[in-house]
Amino acid sequence: MKPLLQSDAFVRVAAPVAVGIVLFGLWEASFRLASVPVYLFPKPSDIFISLVQHGPSLLRALLVTLRVTLQAFIAATVFGTLIAFMFVQSRAIEVSLFPYAVLLQVTPVVAIAPLIIILVKNTQLSLTICATLVALFPIISNTTLGLRSVDPGLANYFRMNRASRLKTLIKLRIPGALPYFFGGLRISSGLALIGAVVAEFVAGTGGRSSGLAYEILDAGFTLDIPRMFAALFLITLTGVVLFTVMAALSRFALSNWHESEIRAET
Amino acid sequence: MNVLPPPYTFDDDTEPMATSEGRPPVVEVLSAEKLFPNGTRGLAPIDLTIADGEFLTLIGPSGCGKSTLLKLIANLIEPTDGRLLWWRGDHRQVGQQGRRLAFVFQEPTLMPWARVEANVRLPLELADMPGVKAAPLVEDAIARVGLSAFSQHYPRQLSGGMRMRVSIARALVTQPHLLLMDEPFGALDEFTRNRLDDDLVRLWWERKLTTVFVTHSIYEAVFLSTRIIVMAAGPGRIFRTMTIDEPQPREVGFRDSPKFAAYCRELSTWLAEASLPRSGGGEA
Numbered sequence: 142m143k144p145l146l147q148s149d150a151f152v153r154v155a156a157p158v159a160v161g162i163v164l165f166g167l168w169e170a171s172f173r174l175a176s177v178p179v180y181l182f183p184k185p186s187d188i189f190i191s192l193v194q195h196g197p198s199l200l201r202a203l204l205v206t207l208r209v210t211l212q213a214f215i216a217a218t219v220f221g222t223l224i225a226f227m228f229v230q231s232r233a234i235e236v237s238l239f240p241y242a243v244l245l246q247v248t249p250v251v252a253i254a255p256l257i258i259i260l261v262k263n264t265q266l267s268l269t270i271c272a273t274l275v276a277l278f279p280i281i282s283n284t285t286l287g288l289r290s291v292d293p294g295l296a297n298y299f300r301m302n303r304a305s306r307l308k309t310l311i312k313l314r315i316p317g318a319l320p321y322f323f324g325g326l327r328i329s330s331g332l333a334l335i336g337a338v339v340a341e342f343v344a345g346t347g348g349r350s351s352g353l354a355y356e357i358l359d360a361g362f363t364l365d366i367p368r369m370f371a372a373l374f375l376i377t378l379t380g381v382v383l384f385t386v387m388a389a390l391s392r393f394a395l396s397n398w399h400e401s402e403i404r405a406e407t
Numbered sequence: 408m409n410v411l412p413p414p415y416t417f418d419d420d421t422e423p424m425a426t427s428e429g430r431p432p433v434v435e436v437l438s439a440e441k442l443f444p445n446g447t448r449g450l451a452p453i454d455l456t457i458a459d460g461e462f463l464t465l466i467g468p469s470g471c472g473k474s475t476l477l478k479l480i481a482n483l484i485e486p487t488d489g490r491l492l493w494w495r496g497d498h499r500q501v502g503q504q505g506r507r508l509a510f511v512f513q514e515p516t517l518m519p520w521a522r523v524e525a526n527v528r529l530p531l532e533l534a535d536m537p538g539v540k541a542a543p544l545v546e547d548a549i550a551r552v553g554l555s556a557f558s559q560h561y562p563r564q565l566s567g568g569m570r571m572r573v574s575i576a577r578a579l580v581t582q583p584h585l586l587l588m589d590e591p592f593g594a595l596d597e598f599t600r601n602r603l604d605d606d607l608v609r610l611w612w613e614r615k616l617t618t619v620f621v622t623h624s625i626y627e628a629v630f631l632s633t634r635i636i637v638m639a640a641g642p643g644r645i646f647r648t649m650t651i652d653e654p655q656p657r658e659v660g661f662r663d664s665p666k667f668a669a670y671c672r673e674l675s676t677w678l679a680e681a682s683l684p685r686s687g688g689g690e691a
Contacts, residue, residue, distance in 0.1 A: 292516065301510060313518070316520045319520070398563060
């Protein structure tokens, strides 16, 4: 058994936490000494108090945002993967459709969100559509890249054994694409959250209340700055949790074979 | 049904002869020529007959077309002119029925996400063999290359030599009638290479497997082969043929014998001649 301080897992958690504690301590102490007013910039303690005070409403908002994020993430994963499969089936399909996928990617969601929110009556649905559009592209591009990045030697072997297209896809292309796919998932999970929050902002300014972004807007209107920070804190936390889950999923699926997930053996 | 003669059985324990006389040919290359799209002549017209049970090695300087010839024999590339016959029939009609050939590449080309067992099972799966039927074959092939203890390992957990063994097991599992190997041990250290050569001789002998082998190593060629074809470049052609008329299966001690050294010396001289720019036509 190695001493705790030398254990990799412990250091990986403890080191960032220690940095966080020091930063929060400095923030708290310096703002106290300079007595910065709460309505300009709150101290961590103010934010924490607000978090507890507005707990129920913030939690409700968090659930709304989380639902939109997860729905969008799942939709983006399903559609993105399907589109990627379509792309690798034929060069013609990819060449004719890829520019539109790029178009989708470069159009800022803030610009199209009002349109979607007007067109789609259901707020939940319209928000999910916006977030999906943001999260879709990394899945498409990564999965397409993965499905194309086949080891040429193995591809040759499959050809020599007269493997059907379907078998080559299942036995060779899909497993080979997994590392890229998981990379896409990681990026996409964060983007789904960003898309959801941005869409909520747009919907919020339009008077349709929902989610953590609306909490931030609302707190801004009433100059309740600590509540704004509390909502922001929850958004950040959600993002971190999503990323961690995706990283764990990727490690679970690839740890046996892929270089990116293999821990150095000491 | 099958218009080809019945498959040769594995328990046929007649001594494979060093020469091709009297044994049915497995592969016949009939004045096959290869021109590459850019106009270079890969192979001058080549005539070559490979008899059943032979261990034939192709050796020669870089660019002499030995890999091209091997691919041509495997029907991975089409000759520009001339013909290829497998088991006395046009290779196009042979198909999968009865006659199987297996190809071992220079790289192990294993699926990194699959365990050894799944990697070896791959060709059977691609041929739609049911799992119940495949399992004992897979187990046997892994045992033959001495990796039974590692069947649940992933390729990255194995050494280079072990990965190559997996690749050989994957070739053996289909019970091929013709084994084609393109510098399979080229990337391995000499010690590992010798050990794999010993194994290969044993496997070849057990199965009476017709083998065509491409190598850069003189020692490997002499140790393994019943016949060695020295090739020369520009365009790729057969320079000379050496028959190694030694008892089978080769013992490890053969490597230390004076005869072995004599063969190696002669082969080395031939190779030097074959490497000379525009060397003579060789023996026809």
